[in-house]
Amino acid sequence: MKAVRFDRFGGPDVLELVDLPDPHPGPGQVRIAVRAAGVNASDWKKRKGLMDEELPQTLGHEAAGTVDELGAGVTDVALGDRVFGFTRDGAAQAESAVLAHYAPIPAALGFAAAAALPAAVETATRALDQLGVTSGCTLLVNGASGTVGSAAVQLAVARGARVIGTASSANHDYLRSLGAEPVTYGDGLVERVRALAPDGVDLALDVAGSGVLPELIELTGRTPNVVTIADFEGAREYGVLFSRGDSGRALHVIGEIGDLIESGRFAVPAVQTFPLASVGEAHQEAEKGGGRRKLVLVVD
Known part of the structure; x- marks a missing residue:
């Protein structure tokens, strides 16, 4: 072959x-x-x-x-x-x-x-599992419009979570179509997120690796409430969990994603x-x- x-x-x-x-x-x-x-x-x-x-x-x-x-x-x-x-x-x-x-x-x-x-939904599901995303919680996804970020948004919404996602303004309508509330990334992120969630957010997932771990920790109130899949050095510096496949993979999602697609809950x-x-x-x-x-x- x-x-x-x-x-x-x-x-x-x-x-x-x-x-x-x-x-x-x-x-x-x-x-x-x-x-x-x-x-x-x-x-x-x-x-x-x-x-x-x-x-x-x-x-x-x-x-x-x-x-x-x-x-x-x-x-x-x-x-x-x-x-x-x-x-x-x-x-x-x-x-x-x-x-x-x-x-x-x-x-x-x-x-x-x-x-x-497979890779996108497993990575997203693994991080959501590690964060403990469940119905009723508010999740911030930093870098929500890419393949992993958009998977995380949709999978979290399917769990009943409220999702706020960072993206460029050009991708805000796309995030809304997935069920997220969009905010623009960059300076002033904390203030923009708090305008939507005055008490902060429960959990945060960093997909973009754009150096915002301190802001995510501030918004969630606790380091254990933040997971990154993209900022290895930042995770070491701030004590945040860096999610990687060798720490346990969420392979269960391979058998579950079909039902979400067929029911129209995952694009x-x-x-x-x-x-x-x-x-x-x-x-x-x-x-x-x-x-x-x-x-x-x-x-x-």
């Missing part, structure tokens, strides 16, 4: 499509013929040597496709079923991939839209697709950052 791999660290030009042996599922796993695979910031960071030191490396942790081989004990899906989910080996950007955690693709979604979901982000062979172009776009689009590689 063809798979994305790099043998040295560097720019997008180090990415290659190489022939690798076909993978096979272990017990409880399924193999899919990949139709789409998500691209995340971790991909270009790994390519540049900012995260992992080993070489060579394959890429990709989320994919969607059709089941073409079942591992021992798998009875909840059949050959030919459309599924999406997570790999365990970081090799989703390929013609075949083994999914360790998977769920049926909602009927209304195509493969590219399904591949846009999938806009998707920008690239052919698998154009993975370098996808990396160039990913490094620009920002925006509401999810980048996805497609396999014909």
Whole structure:
């Protein structure tokens, strides 16, 4: 099978499509013929040597496709079923991939839209779980219009929380459509949030990593009421929890998100697709950052 791999660290030009042996599922796993695979910031960071030191490396942790081989004990899906989910080996950007955690693709979604979901909804749900977001609480999401931020907004609203989200003014209508009350980020954030919530907020999630942890702590009143997924150094400085996958993943959301989509309570982000062979172009776009689009590689 063809798979994305790099043998040295560097720019997008180090990415290659190489022939690798076909993978096979272990017990409880399924193999899919990949139709789409998500691209995340971790991909270009790994390519540049900012995260992992080993070489060579394959890429990709989320994919969607059709089941073409079942591992021992798998009875909840059949050959030919459309599924999406997570790999365990970081090799989703390929013609075949083994999914360790998977769920049926909602009927209304195509493969590219399904591949846009796993990383964003797991990251958002993990942070909401760690914060203890429940019905009746007020949550501030800093960086609410991106793929993870918008997922956090919608998942929190589905839990019954009141959500205030920071974004540029151009994205305020979008946040309102998701059920959030928008505020502009930048200087004066505390005052703008308190204009909406005079007593402050109960909890805060930092998705943007824009150096606002002190303000989030001030608004919530307590450091344990703030979680960041984007500001590692700030988390160390201010004693805030930095949410990361190796501290326990919220994989339960893979099986739950379909009901929210089908009931109209979760809108999938806009998707920008690239052919698998154009993975370098996808990396160039990913490094620009920002925006509401999810980048996805497609396999014909």
